[in-house]
Amino acid sequence: MTPNENISPVEQQRRDRLKAEKPRVYEKVVRFAEKIKRGESIAMIAVQYRYRCNMRCVHCSIKPLQNVKEKRSLTLADIRDISRQADEMGLANIAITGGEPLLFPDLDELLDAFGPKTFHYSMDTNGWFLDEAKAAHLKKIGVDKVQISLDSLSAEEHDSFRRTPGAHERAIRAIDAAAKAGLMTNIATVVTKQRIRSGEFIEFLEFARSKGVSTYVTYAKPIGAWQGNVDVLVDRNDMDYLRELEKKYDVFTHLTPSYGLDLGCSAVKRMLAVTQYGDVLPCPYIQTSLGSIFEEPLQKIIERGMRIKWFHDRIDTCLIAEDREFIGKYAVKLYDKPLPVPHDEVFEKDDYR
Secondary structure: OOOOOOOOHHHHHHHHHHHHHOHHHHHHHOOHHHHHHOOOOOOEEEEEOOOOOOOOOOOOOOHHHOOOOOOOOOOHHHHHHHHHHHHHOOOOEEEEEOOOHHHOOOHHHHHHHHOOOOOEEEEEEOOOOOOHHHHHHHHHHOOOEEEEEOOOOOHHHHHHHHOOOOHHHHHHHHHHHHHHOOOEEEEEEEEOOOOOOOHHHHHHHHHHHHHOOEEEEEEOOOOHHHOOOHHHOOOHHHHHHHHHHOOOOOEEOOOOOEOOEOOOOOEOOOEEEEOOOOEEEOEOOEOEEOOEOOOOOHHHHHHHHHOEHHHHOOOOOOOOOOOHHHHHHOHHHHOOOOOOEEHHHOOOHHHEO
């Protein structure tokens, strides 16, 4: 991997803020380029602490992982150990996800177990429970950013997609509450082949701009509730179109350069997911296990992932959302099996460096 480091004024402002508010995190971030040059991961760890959720979304990617009662689940002691290991590796970002994190009865204890000043924290939420009081509380306990799901400007379409009447109204309320509390705020939205070039999507970006918040785009993927649905997938031209929109709007994807680094596909090198049951995934959507944190050190698991060429090399696409070769050869090995599937049942000898 060869980093392309380019510190923009916006990035410098973020680093200055980190230096003032979370100096430990700042110290790790400024070493990211060095770690990439050494072939190391700078992954944000998306911790899927619990899969409990109050919605039944059409595109749900974690549905096959829900209601697995016979497996050991993460405890706060496990979280403290993950925090220690990640900090020692120089990792700086934690995403708290699920399920719906605002359903976690021990959310405050979860943040405390990680260490509020040790990482930059983001949280994914559908917004149902996020009012002004809750947003102010999240800010107080150390959450830096919230990412609120919104599928459409149409309340009818959003509520239908979420299978939850009233979800749209609550999401809009959450966006306003998070911004008022001083939390960095993103609107997260899923883009399909059918939506990306629509007038509705442009209106959506205009709406986000009117709210003064960023839009994070997740490309539709043929997994979970959309298993095998290739009709929703974007192509390279669609992705190029979105890159052009990035020049006009505050919109980004996981392929957008961040922290001054252009790394392409973020799997393993810039993103990992830890499931409720301890498995480490290359990203939340490539549901193959690189190993279990109950059995091996996090560093060993990450190093294993970095030996897989698809995750080590810079790849300028989303493997699980656009790369038909990767989907046809590897993603199909995840279908109709208990998830996550062990890495050695998905990747072959030639896939390892």
